[in-house]
Amino acid sequence: MDSGVLVQRPFPGYEASVRVLSEEQVTTALGELFGEDAAYSAIVVGDSRKVLAQMPSGVFQSCVTSPPYWSLRDYSIAGQIGLEDSLSDYVDSLVEVFEQVRRVLRDDGTLWLNIGDGYTSGGRTWRAPDKKNPARAVDVRPPTPDGLKSKDLLGVPWRLAFALQAVRWYLRSDIVWYKPNCQPESVKDRPTRSHESLFLLSKNERYLYNYEALRGPNRRNLRTVWEINTQPCNDAHFAVFPPSLVEPCVVLGTRQGDLVLDPFFGSGTTGLVALKMSRRFVGIELNPRYAEIAERRFNGTASYG
Ligand SMILES: C[S@@+](CC[C@H](N)C(=O)[O-])C[C@H]1O[C@@H](n2cnc3c(N)ncnc32)[C@H](O)[C@@H]1O
Numbered sequence: 108m109d110s111g112v113l114v115q116r117p118f119p120g121y122e123a124s125v126r127v128l129s130e131e132q133v134t135t136a137l138g139e140l141f142g143e144d145a146a147y148s149a150i151v152v153g154d155s156r157k158v159l160a161q162m163p164s165g166v167f168q169s170c171v172t173s174p175p176y177w178s179l180r181d182y183s184i185a186g187q188i189g190l191e192d193s194l195s196d197y198v199d200s201l202v203e204v205f206e207q208v209r210r211v212l213r214d215d216g217t218l219w220l221n222i223g224d225g226y227t228s229g230g231r232t233w234r235a236p237d238k239k240n241p242a243r244a245v246d247v248r249p250p251t252p253d254g255l256k257s258k259d260l261l262g263v264p265w266r267l268a269f270a271l272q273a274v275r276w277y278l279r280s281d282i283v284w285y286k287p288n289c290q291p292e293s294v295k296d297r298p299t300r301s302h303e304s305l306f307l308l309s310k311n312e313r314y315l316y317n318y319e320a321l322r323g324p325n326r327r328n329l330r331t332v333w334e335i336n337t338q339p340c341n342d343a344h345f346a347v348f349p350p351s352l353v354e355p356c357v358v359l360g361t362r363q364g365d366l367v368l369d370p371f372f373g374s375g376t377t378g379l380v381a382l383k384m385s386r387r388f389v390g391i392e393l394n395p396r397y398a399e400i401a402e403r404r405f406n407g408t409a410s411y412g
Pocket of ligand 1: 175
């Protein structure tokens with residue numbers, strides 16, 4: 108991919124364009140991204156810890172993201188999060204990213220954090236690739252974490268949520284993303300897992316939350332279980348979140364023209380939704396191959412959603 112190339116605007120009527128930047132080009136593009144007349148969105152190819160460190164404080168209204176799972180895949184890229192030997196090192200890596208995210212958020216900013224869970228390996232050392240859903244294929248098997256037994260549920264979402272509370276984040280809601288079309292599991296000693304966590308966290312006690320912008324049935328306040336089908340993305344070998352999961356977060360957490368951040372951009376779903384809703388975005392993705400998938404989606408050569 109050519110860094111610095113302007114990508115065509117994806118949705119007619121919206122003036123912002125998408126720029127692809129390398130880690131090194133971020134400092135020279137700060138004015139275009141965060142200045143008063145800023146009009147660009149950007150895909151930055153690099154390590155989110157290094158990229159965020161170059162950004163000014165208090166510029167994003169909201170962050171909507173889904174970090175890599177722990178110990179799922181090794182893409183042999185230096186700096187990738189998810190390959191830490193221990194679960195607590197993995198949580199520490201994510202806390203490091205989200206401390207930077209907290210700094211770059213406005214004082215009334217929010218973080219919408221979708222994070223998956225998993226099980227200890229139960230003594231298995233290998234599982235055949237899942238051809239239907241490559242995002243679920245495991246090629247890394249970590250040792251059972253200290254304090255857990257084989258077959259234990261890891262509890263990754265809550266471990267991370269508590270760790271973020273400890274570094275000043277306000278944990279405001281645990282939303283259950285219920286997936287009616289979840290993958291079947293060949294288990295006979297527990298129910299099939301059909302949900303993931305989506306946490307709403309805020310930088311401060313008071314924050315922007317447009318509760319009138321999205322209501323439940325009969326105009327009731329929105330509930331904490333969201334029923335949304337998953338949507339496979341054939342190009343991507345990681346879990347892509349569906350636009351319908353991102354849309355409520357963007358509507359509730361930002362106004363038109365605001366900047367939305369995704370430090371684990373993957374195929375760019377957060378950016379697509381942000382532009383569709385007349386917001387700008389910055390997405391950071393370590394793997395150039397995935398950044399290319401996102402770029403293709405913005406060029407309209409891959410389908411939306
Ligand atoms: C679960 S995927 C995100 C998928 C995304 N929500 C979508 O809809 O396509 C997590 C992404 O984080 C990226 N990643 C891992 N470590 C990273 C790091 N240190 N900095 C930036 N991106 C990283 C992975 O390459 C992967 O694409």
